[in-house]
Amino acid sequence: MALQWMILTYVVAAEAAIAFLLTLPSPKALKSTLVSLISLILQPSMFIVPFAGFQLLDIYWKNEHRLMCSGETCTAAERDRYEKSIFKAQRNVILCFSACLLYWCIYRVCKYHKEIQSMEEVEKRYKEE
Template structure:
């Protein structure tokens, strides 16, 4: 299980870095090439959305079937372990949501940049006429 979360954490880190690089002002030619490169990577990187969705379903199922440790019978160690598992589940849900949200943001930024580029080409053609 830890390998799945590590993979998702690295994916979120890479998505965050790409989102930052896409939104940082840069020369037009460099931005155009970077957007086209990221656009090529976007379709294969779509795996992150169903993967994160599956992980959220897994967290939900485990939460529904988790043994509650809220009574007086539980020891301090059991209660700590229960609270730690709740915190891990919350962290992992935030990780899954961040992965999906960052993917969507990268997709929209690339799409907006391509639309701006096509509008600039149309404007250039009108100015030539």
């Protein structure tokens, strides 16, 4: 299970770095090259959305079937372990949502950039006429 969360963590870190690179001001040629490269990578990296969804379902299932430790019969160690598992689940939910949100943001930035390029080409053609 820990390997899945490590993969998701690395993917989120990579998506954050890509989003940062896309939003940095840069020369037009460099920006268009970067956007075209990232656009090629976007379709194969779509696997992250169902992967994160599956992880969310796993967290939900484990939360529904988790033993509650809220009475006086629990020891301090059991209560600490229970609270730690709740915090881990919350962290992992945030990780899953951020993976999907960052993917969507990268997709939209690339799409907006391509739309702006096509509008600039249309404007250039109209000016030439």
